[in-house]
Amino acid sequence: MNTGASWLGPIEAESRVLAMQTKLNQWAAADPGRRFDDLYNLVYDPAFLVTAWRRVRGNKGARTAGVDGVAPRSIGSGTKALLAGLREALKARRFVPQRVREKTIPKAGNKVRSLGIPTTADRIVQASLKLVLEPVFEADFKPCSYGFRPKRRAKDAIAEIHNLASPTRNYHWVFEADIKACFDEIDHTGLMERVRHRIADKRILSLVKAFLKAGVLCEDNTSRETITGTPQGGILSPLLANIALSVLDEHFTRRWDSLGPAWTRSKRRRAGVPVMRLVRYADDFVVLVHGTQQDAEALWDEVTAVLAPIGLRLSEEKTRVCHVDEGFDFLGWRIQRRNRRGQHGRKAIYTYPSKKALASIIGKVRKLTRRACHRTLAALLRRLNPVLRGWCNYFRHGVSSRTFNYVDHFAFWRVVGWLRKRHLGLNMYTLVRRFLPGWTIREGG
Secondary structure, three states, X not given: OOOOOOOOOHHHHHHHHHHHHHHHHHHHHHOOOOOEOOOHHHHOOHHHHHHHHHHHHHOHHHHOOOOOOOOHHHOOOOHHHHHHHHHHHHHOOOOOOOOEEEEEEEEOOOEEEEEEEOOHHHHHHHHHHXXXXXXXXHOOOOOOEOOOOOOOOHHHHHHHHHHHOOOOOOOOEEEEEEEXXXXXXXXXXXXHHHHHOOEOOHHHHHHHHHHHOOOEEOOOOOEEOOOOOOOEOEOOHHHHHHHHHHHHHHHHHHHHHOOOXXXXXXXHHXXXXXXXXXXXXXXXXXXXXXXXXXXXXXXXXXXXXXXXXXXXXXXXXXOEXXXXXXXXXXXXXXXXXXXXXXXXXXXXXXXXEOHHHHHHHHHHHHHHOOOOOOOOHHHHHHHHHHHHHHHHHHHOOOOOHHHHHHHHHHHHHHHHHHHHHHOOOOOHHHHHHHHOHHHOOOOOO
């Protein structure tokens, strides 16, 4: 690629970046042992920087500023000057990442999660770096990994579990695992060692390490060094987490390959040899076991040993072994084998929204329909409808009709309650005539 090219339009830049990514992926797939030693020039290539800026600018987090106080959405006519300055700094190897701004958000169980918000310049460089590294490592990632990967989504992971846990496949035991503080405890030495398996360019390695060691500006304005982990919220962090966690994918893939071809696997399975399949979405994963409960329990020590070199450990409170008839939660879904409706004696795998997911949407509806939140009904519906629509679109592929009816009923009467509190002088008949024609809530179209 011509690194001396002038600045391109967004569409032409995307096309050139895609062409280069395709080549990188093909080269990496054709030679699994190849180490790429001349990638740094692509990081500051105009096409990569323009594409990176477009993705940073279009991200939902573009409204939030880092320690520099500049949000990507607030940058208007100064875009070219910003990209030109970044290109010169990267080319001269003068670019130094700044600290990330810490922001804590509430988490289930009255806990909080820390997010790291990089500066605008750091986000652009991270996005460009990801455009370069992702196609190389995608060639090595295994099919059992679904999180933060192109053309893969949570529903694919659920479909794989649905297939494996079906009565015809007989993967009855489930090792439901949770990694404790995954993004905060990844060992930098172990992670960089895995990056070096594919990347020999010392400039790229130095840049990745600089982002890992950039530090954190806490909410109380104190600075903290980052000895381990990768900031949750950074553009590059999901890719680095996948690189580290691919040790799990490789381990269970080797176990699967050691069983030999299909006819050999069937023979060993009948002889009592346990067969295991991993389904992972980022740091959430389950191992489905065709064997006994003791085989599933033995995975505690096995997985712990696999995670140790990258500094991670299992959460004792959230990791458990269960039978598929008992059911388990994964990515917001409740997955359970139950008697098929209307067909006595036959069983099937049912996937429906978990209680935690239901409580989440109920809490959001309750928060949005508080009396003082909105001035008009139209303003309330503009905020409420996207939340309900997004939640229902995620769960519409499962057995969700009863849950949807419950959420619909709850949201309807919360809005009616909001109307009654906002219009204390009106009786119910007037409210229905004015705001609920045909018992449908609407205002202003």
